[in-house]
Amino acid sequence: MPKKTTTTAVTASPPPPETWNLRLYVAGMTPRAVAAFENLKKLCEEHLPGRYIIEIIDLLENPKLAVGDQIIAVPTLVRKLPPPMKKIIGDLSNEERVLVGLDLRQR
Amino acid sequence: MPPKKKITKLEKCPTGIRGLDDITGGGLPRGRPTLVCGGTGCGKTLLALEFIVRGIQEFDEPGVFMSFEETTEELAKNVVSLGFDLEGLIRCKKLAMDYVHIERSEIEETGEYDLEGLFVRLNSMIEETGAKRVGIDSLEALFAGLPNEGILRSELRRLFRWLKDKGVTTIITGEQGKNELTRHGLEEYVSDCVIFLNHRVVNRISTRLLRIVKYRGSSHGTNEYPAMIDDHGLSVLPISSLGFDYPVSTKRVSTGIDRLDAMLGGKGYYRGSSVLVSGSAGTGKSSLVASFVDAACRRGERCLYVAFEEAPAQITRNMASINLDLKQWTTKGVLRFHAVRSTLCGLEQHLGSIVKLVSEFQPMNVVIDPVTNLSAIGTSQEIKAMLTQVIDLCKNKGITALFTSLTEGGDAPEQTDVGVSSLMDTWVLLRNSETLAGERNRLLFVLKSRGMNHSNQVREFIFSGEGIRLTDVYVGGGVVLTGSARLIQEAQDKAMAEAGRQDAARRQRELELEKVQLLAQIETLQHRAAVLAEDFDSISRCEQSCLDTSTRNRAELASARQGD
Numbered sequence: 152m153p154k155k156t157t158t159t160a161v162t163a164s165p166p167p168p169e170t171w172n173l174r175l176y177v178a179g180m181t182p183r184a185v186a187a188f189e190n191l192k193k194l195c196e197e198h199l200p201g202r203y204i205i206e207i208i209d210l211l212e213n214p215k216l217a218v219g220d221q222i223i224a225v226p227t228l229v230r231k232l233p234p235p236m237k238k239i240i241g242d243l244s245n246e247e248r249v250l251v252g253l254d255l256r257q258r
Numbered sequence: 259m260p261p262k263k264k265i266t267k268l269e270k271c272p273t274g275i276r277g278l279d280d281i282t283g284g285g286l287p288r289g290r291p292t293l294v295c296g297g298t299g300c301g302k303t304l305l306a307l308e309f310i311v312r313g314i315q316e317f318d319e320p321g322v323f324m325s326f327e328e329t330t331e332e333l334a335k336n337v338v339s340l341g342f343d344l345e346g347l348i349r350c351k352k353l354a355m356d357y358v359h360i361e362r363s364e365i366e367e368t369g370e371y372d373l374e375g376l377f378v379r380l381n382s383m384i385e386e387t388g389a390k391r392v393g394i395d396s397l398e399a400l401f402a403g404l405p406n407e408g409i410l411r412s413e414l415r416r417l418f419r420w421l422k423d424k425g426v427t428t429i430i431t432g433e434q435g436k437n438e439l440t441r442h443g444l445e446e447y448v449s450d451c452v453i454f455l456n457h458r459v460v461n462r463i464s465t466r467l468l469r470i471v472k473y474r475g476s477s478h479g480t481n482e483y484p485a486m487i488d489d490h491g492l493s494v495l496p497i498s499s500l501g502f503d504y505p506v507s508t509k510r511v512s513t514g515i516d517r518l519d520a521m522l523g524g525k526g527y528y529r530g531s532s533v534l535v536s537g538s539a540g541t542g543k544s545s546l547v548a549s550f551v552d553a554a555c556r557r558g559e560r561c562l563y564v565a566f567e568e569a570p571a572q573i574t575r576n577m578a579s580i581n582l583d584l585k586q587w588t589t590k591g592v593l594r595f596h597a598v599r600s601t602l603c604g605l606e607q608h609l610g611s612i613v614k615l616v617s618e619f620q621p622m623n624v625v626i627d628p629v630t631n632l633s634a635i636g637t638s639q640e641i642k643a644m645l646t647q648v649i650d651l652c653k654n655k656g657i658t659a660l661f662t663s664l665t666e667g668g669d670a671p672e673q674t675d676v677g678v679s680s681l682m683d684t685w686v687l688l689r690n691s692e693t694l695a696g697e698r699n700r701l702l703f704v705l706k707s708r709g710m711n712h713s714n715q716v717r718e719f720i721f722s723g724e725g726i727r728l729t730d731v732y733v734g735g736g737v738v739l740t741g742s743a744r745l746i747q748e749a750q751d752k753a754m755a756e757a758g759r760q761d762a763a764r765r766q767r768e769l770e771l772e773k774v775q776l777l778a779q780i781e782t783l784q785h786r787a788a789v790l791a792e793d794f795d796s797i798s799r800c801e802q803s804c805l806d807t808s809t810r811n812r813a814e815l816a817s818a819r820q821g822d
Contacts, residue, residue, distance in 0.1 A: 176375065178374040178375065178377075178378055183371070183372075210374070210375060210378045214378045214379060214381065214382035215382065217375050217378055217379050218356060218379065221358060221359045221360070222375040223358060223360065223373055223375040223376040223379070223400075224372065224373055224374075224375055224376075224404070225371060225372065225373075225374045226371060227371075227375065236364070237364065237366070238364045238366070239365070239366045239367075240365055240366070240367055240368070240371045240404075241367050241368035241369030241370060241371045242368070242369040242370050242371065243368050243369055244368065244369035244370070245368040245369050248366055248367065248368040248369075249366070249368045251366065252366030252368060
């Protein structure tokens, strides 16, 4: 199945070895989805400067993609790389929880 | 005048599950969710899955199954033994299945969210198959997986509203709670129809029971119905009899023993009637019943023999010794044995197996041998209830049913162990009688036979290598003799009769002789009379001729005298 994703790749320079691959699943661009994306971008800039890739997947356009990562709640953030996979549900407004969830310790 | 508004009845969605459509009066409410709850292992997933699969196979309604507990491969493997080919159905795009896995440890909650992902997945499956039926098993997993119960509950409400709007008939399964129907109170969302499955163990025998707790908008059977899971899926047994309006036949069938037919009004049992053969051990109940089976098979009628005590091979062997070849009928397929220990399962399961066999094999005659074995797994009340259902089933289909019952030694012979004689139309009693000569002989009585003129005389029941025979007992001088005493008496009688006959013959011969003698005498006398008559004649002739001569002489003389 050809993967059709609305990819918004935000990188700074050629990604160094440990690049974080993050996927944000949303169901349409609801205010909550937009808020989640904003929060995520802010967080990534702060803690993972230059070594992250964010993909946004809209389930309304590609419902089948929900099966692969077992998505039931939206918005859901999935940390694909580095392993292990982590799932975070919610609009990511609680930064502490997001960091704990992503296993990003405060540097 | 405003036109009369036609109020349409609640439309029902037939499940295809045997028996369930009968209790629910047509099936589950269409377009609405039904809750199936129960403890572990009572068949909730199976019911939901069977609902979907049968919807595809029998009613051409595609379906969707969302499982929170088992993957699609596992479910497919589980139901292969039932003949459901899930993978095939998925390939045909009639069925869409999804496995939703929620791992609490994987999930971190970081703000507001909703369960649109679930909706999206369900929606895509429904759209791609055009599904009319949905099964969800089991939503309880969401409660375990997601931390925020408030969001969860509101989303569930939204889910059911959404399912109703989509117009799909849904089955939701739920785990039984301690004091409530479900552990997390799903019944408050799914309140259109609630089915409760139970798995009860009594006296080490387990029975599955199904009960419809609630069904909005329709009447339904409210009792607990026994359910069975066998190689065709789930079946519910709602055969509590409704009324006595089955058709009745006036045809008669032979019992297999000529003289017994003669005792029963000359023709035998009524077709579709119930017959009880009772007696103590070794009186020949199974043999009597086997004669009937043999005769019926010979007529080409299918027979089902339910044996609770002996193996079919043993029954066949034993009956061969009295010249009943049951093996030929088994090979031809007109006779089927169903041999199972009564303690193998509960009364309901036995009933269910019998119902299933009857509907599959379609016999015209059913034998249950013996029914008293069932007392190991039920009280006589329960057995009577179960037999009532069997008899009702048979009568509704016009099947002649024979039952054998063992009277324990010491019991009055007219008391059946399970009190079922009132259910039976014909009752044949077999009894042993011990003679003074130190032997036990078998007697047969027809105690009752509804609707026909039956003999009230006792007969002796004899086994031989040529088969079963009924002979008259010797009744004379106020004494009933059987067995060797009867033979002795019969021989004596015969001798006496012979002697009498010879006597009469002798008398006849004597009289005959006398008659012959008398006839000879008569002949002699007649001869003499003839001789005398002849003499008489000759004398009178002589006299006449003398007279003639003397007259002639005188005339001559006179003529000679005148001449001078």
